[in-house]
Amino acid sequence: MTTHFVNLLEDLRRRSARMASLVEDIVQEACESVLDANESLAERVIERDNDVDTEEVVVESEVIRLMALYQPVGSDLRLLCAILKINNDLERIADCAVNMAERARHMNRQAMSPQRDVITEMGLSVRDMLRNAIQAFATEDVEIAQSTFARDQHVDALYEKIIKQIVVEGAASSNGMAERLDVLSVAKNLERIADHATNIAEDVIFLATGEIVRHGDVAAKMKQD
């Protein structure tokens, strides 16, 4: 029975990793659809989100089933908890990608031009973060997971930069406000994806070490108690 459980756990880990790859692909396509104003690619992102939704339910159901039937402890429990939480973050990342794709459907390349460089840089940084977090999950590598956190600050800084640019432009002219809101929405969703990638990295640290590093002060206080 133990071997059977270990095999089921490995199957689930692989399934979750496949879902992570799918989400990584979708984010890349969402970024491209925005930057190229590619409507068909945007449609593809929206369609592929259904696959992510289905996978989310399958993975969650399997986690619950394994918990109920095998009452895992130790590293097995941590793995199932991490898969469950990462599963949720992956699904939310795909939702953010869909939000970006929906904007891409009616954006044009010119509307993007003032912020194009910053959005491009944000997209690259966010995809890099996501790739890192997913790699950390696959290898249970704490160092790779930790490297994700610093990049999140960079993404936040880029997001702030876009907000400032849009505020300045909006003050100068009310023309093109709808386009600016589209750009702001794309930036916001990229920033959210970075946050979810950070969550995944935090869950990887929990998986590998048992330490909850989220909300550092709270975790430290709980440890003292």
Place this chain on the structure above:
Amino acid sequence: MVSQMQSDKLESPRQGFDTPRFDPDVLPPLSPALETVIRAETVTIRYGDFAAVRDVSLKIPDHHVTAIIGPSGCGKSTFLRAINRMNDFIPQMSISGSLLYRGENIYRTRCDPVDLRRRIGMVFQKPNPFPKTIFKNVAWGAAINGYRGNIDDLVEKSLRQAAIWDEVKDKLHQSAFALSGGQQQRLCIARAIALQPDVLLMDEPCSALDPIATALIEDLIDQLKKNFTVVLVTHNMQQAARVSNFTAFMYMGELIEFDKTDTIFTKPNKQRTQDYITGRFG
């Protein structure tokens, strides 16, 4: 019984072993507020030449539940039974090291084992009520120990503390054998409690019970720690996780890890603990 601890002066506990096994890291991370009731330091218990327990050091805290887990033959029951000298009855048993109850050496010459067992009661794997009425099962120990209070009150209080009063209050003078297995086990706990012990040792107290009776005993253990220190040996790791505050993992006579139960079952520090609790061996 061959006791090598009949004086307070201890023999070398590591005699016969290649390497010293005393590891201060396995002592539980008790806060200064937690008082130690039982303290073992490099305790080794042998049956003839065979060392069933080897250099075990741990501190059992007051008013908490401490579980001892490990595969069959790891020495957990031997260690538990050493705490109230139940192993004294086993021929060729010898013990070395230091086993202290509230600072007093349990195996010193002056220690009266009968008095010790009054302070450190025991509940066994299979319910073993006396062939007497429910009332007498509880009252007997106190009566022969010269209890001077109101025996009716003591019986009621003990049965209430063992969470069985409501089920037996109308049939106190019926045979204890008329009770179900789970009720008999709670009666045995009431019998142990009636002597007003300080510590309750429980050796697989639920292994002969169905899931409902087990749940009742587990609830009871949680209540008991308010008044007693409980040391529980169990094969059921989920039970250890549910009811204990601290868990000791033993393997092949050695204490591998001792820590807060949460830590043992979520992020154990030793690989062997990890392998055992996740069912990779054992």
